[in-house]
Amino acid sequence: MSPSPVPALLIAEDGTAFRDLDHDGVMAPFEDPRRSADERAEDLTARLTLEEKAGLLFHTIIETSPDGEVVEGTGRARSMSTRGMVLDQGITHVNVHALPPGARLAARWANRVQELAAEGPHSIPVTISTDPRHSSIENEGAAFAAGAMSAWPEPLGLGALGDPEIVREFADAARREYRAVGIRAALHPQIDLATEPRWGRQFHTFGPDAQRVSRMAEAYLDGFQITGDLGPDSVACMAKHFPGGGPQKDGEDPHFPYGREQVYPGGRFEEHLEPFRAAIARGVSALMPYYGMPVGLERGGESIEEVGFGFNRQVLTGILREELGYDGVICTDWGLLTDTVVMGLPLPARAWGVEHLDLAGRMIRALEAGVDQFGGEQCPEVLVALVREGRLEEARIDASVRRLLRVKFQLGLFENPFVDEDAAEEIVGAAELVAAGRRAQAASTTILVDGRRGASGPAGAEPGPDPDPGPDAEPGPDAEPVPAHPSLHLPLTGTDRKVFAWGLGEAAAARLGTVVATPEEADVAIVRLEEPFDPRADLFLEPFFHQGSLEYRPGLLARLRLIAEQAPLVVDATLLRPAILAPLTEIATVLVASYGSSDEALVDALTGAVPPRGRLPFEIPSSMEAVRASLTDVPGGTADPTFPAGHSAAS
Template sequence: MDPYEDPRLPVDERVEDLLGRLSLEEKVGLMFHTVIEAGADGELLEAPGAISKSPTSDVVVRKHLSHFNVHALRDARQAARWSNALQRLAERTPHGIPVTVSTDPRHAFIENAGASFAAGAFSQWPEPLGLAALRDAEAVRRFADIARREYVAVGIREALHPTLDLATEPRWARQAGTFGQDPQLAGDLGVAYLEGFQQRAGLGPEAVACVTKHFPGGGPQQDGEDAHFPYGREQVYGGGRFDDHLAPFPRAIDAGTAAVMPYYGMPVGLEVDGEPVEEVGFGYNRQVVTGLLRERLGFDGVVLTDWELVNDNHVGDQVLPARAWGVEHLDPTGRMELILHAGADQFGGEECVELLLDLVRSGRVTEARIDESARRLLRVKFRLGLFDDPFVDEDAAAAVLGCDEFRRAGFEAQARSVTVLRNEATGDHDGPVLPLRPGTRVYAEGVAAEALVVAGLVPADAPEDADVALVRLGAPFEHRDDLFLEAWFHQGSLDFPPGRVARLQRLAARVPLVLDVALDRPAVLTPLVPVCTALTATYGSSDAALLAALTGGIPPIGRLPFDVPVSMEAVRRHPEDVPGFGDDALFRFGDGLTLP
């Protein structure tokens, strides 16, 4: 047994022993973290997939990659079988470096190949905004612990989350993955999240390493446009609130986050400690990654860049340009060199090992610099116990993933997170319309009739046959589909189209209207409030969970995680970095009614 194989030795001793044995090619392979897809029956894919670029054996055996971001997983057995096959392949490499499988969030409702996946076989919970609506750190810790157990069961050992960005710009597409607009709440819940995933005792064989993102806060996007796309590259601080956006991250570092991910965004007009910050994307920015994160905040864990800072991504007939904001003039080799100079350890979404090998062989990057990052990356693998046993039990995975206990906990959180914003009386009630009484006749749009029946309500075929109407809406957005991933991102205006408002007005004239709006972004609700008798906000709740809340079976206790603006005019004149809308808020952070 070589020292690095001996679990009795300290982690740092094992790391140094292995590092001294690795070839340059093996060390370079550690520094790439790309997308991978699982076969339908758990087999390894030996041809490029829909999103992944290369056969699995090519990236593992020839390129020496050992960090992969897995996309679609069908069920527990498929996921576990695939994970074991991947680890068996990794055993064939010169030193048997085990694979670290990572994932974007996959426990809620939003399906977006660039940011998150719907739960599928995993237990289903509200989006992080809904966890924030609960105002309960212990509930977040419980979610994270359950998610950890499900991840570990199928071999996922790294979470590309939590997202500690602040939801201060209501047009921004990624608010659903945040804990809202308040830095204190985001920090409180972020720490609880890390404690549930990484465990309070620190990384170990049952833990999941977390990548906290997007440093130093990805929320204040100019005009709310997302930095995945060239038109959204700028981050701005018109209100001078950079410190608010930074505030959750030192707490995550103190809580032991294994890794940090800088965002794509390019700061414009930003000064930190009196010094102007270079206007290049945060992943390229030495002042931010080395000066602020490493030196000032003392972070010595892994820095993983966001995806595809080096090369354009071509998928089918679409392209997503490399997010080389501010350094578009550099070629891929120059971009990679600058990322390393900034202080990053790992290239997200890339597998171009030959570029880094050329940089070392040409003398532009030293092997000592490669060792620095390889050491950090190996340390996490050893702490997770992957070198000692990377395999999972397929039967145990099937028993854990989405078990009844976990699904009940997720369902309860979905119902409790429902936020009641309006609840008026009607002529047929001796009080407010909510909670809905058993036997109430309900005309529903956007709600399954079967869910009404299970909740003890009676479906009505027409408004005139109903006691109330129940309508579920999504927050409005402008559909875009030119660049790859664009169609999944909800961006643009927050105004409901006038025809939708007119139709709701006609419906409300015939029967009391209970309206639920799914707030993945804070929609302009102003024209809807006079129309409805009751108004709720949800952040990832099934029909059944919503009805459990509306009937009072599980009392809704949600509180708004952000201000809801009164108009798009108010949004346009509001500085992107400032939490809350003051007098321009229709509803405010913390608003929410209790059912009688």
């Protein structure tokens, strides 16, 4: 059950019921539910102390406890007690990572946070936000595994389906599950165009096509926010990363110092703006600029300053506010101001182009650029000092406070921030939501080669020369071609076969036949491959970012060749980036791509229980040389791609 309303529910002299948020027994304008969100935000802003205002401009990570109670002690290096954060610092926008286990405890924790917030002088409710958490895979720093919630395709898989109705269905399901546990803000969708094949964040995009991404963004917002104006049933979305984070130089991510540069050698800056134009027209609640700094960018004859987008007034005020007419919240990506050390690993502040400034100088620079809120930061006392010292006008702070409060009023949090713990148990992970997510995962599977192999990939092509597997490979480059198995094709109906499985769970593999221990015993071998990348672990978060090469290891390819010599080979390539698949087309009899789906969903696709109908959301380059020669900001365009965008061998 949900707790009783705190503060007290009173009746005004004119008969209006209101929550006594400032505990004085009188209905103030900001407590009047009949007034507009803008009116209420204006009134409350005028009543807040500078310290209360400053707290609203910070949106930081919050810790939870497994018993559903708030954390009162200190935890990791940057954290403090929930009471200290919410009441002492006035921070009422929090980003939750690990939720308590199970929907009931997650909802209980959210209610405890709101009860604590109600002790404040104006009972400002907490907006609980999250990164995506409807995945079958865990990627800390970008997204979370679904846990008790339903699991769906990664956005790249939704892009492979290309169906706005499925995107809307997913967003509606996620909205219901979020709301059930008290999450009212989504730090997504990610509507960057994935134009640089090496970029490590593209698995949470819908692909590189501006028109398709725009359609997906509109459907996503329809499902989460419901209407252009937020309401009590909405989850507010923060689309990212303005003005488009895809064109990273060499594909390196600007979370890290070596990836700070965004480049536009093809002159496509305007194309990267298109999804954001669509999101703004659809009423997106908040936008997040990326860390990257534009290099060599000119627009309308004017050079754009080479500083990170979160510090860039030409981009945030000139383009976003003035040209695009956006008046929602601008929240920085996490950690622009403060250098940190987490788990013994350094993580420099992403103050690209303004590294020479101290924390206070960076804060001033971002606010002057047009930022309303600092993501991942927890230092409102610095902002208070800047106003007290006359280095910032309080009126500038007020403008952001009004925007931030307006969203809380629109969401109905001041009327009722609490959730029903019994209902959370029924809504989160409901059977129909889980089934819908699994169907979507299976349907997003893309058939690349079905039954025959060849250098160009499509069925019926002649085999090409074997790739050089490297010095550790056996057999050597002069080995006979792997025999073709034209009789093997999808769907894999029936179970009268012996199956060798690698990378596929035994329970899922058993749906295809009798599981055996070696390829020599098998009638068919099924292999699930993780995406190729260069492991890195020098900076915090680096291990979670799959960056660098798109090529599979030579030894892995040699191992697959040995398996294929013993049994016809079905390969599922996990595509969170466009891997170099040409060698696999010479080895696998059946080659499919998936986008973070579960083992069970993959088997649904392989057996035809759910017909796979995904199409490649991006092109598959033929080599790393082709990737390096392509234009970073241009969709596709690599020489002689193995598969074009939109490819499918499905009948």
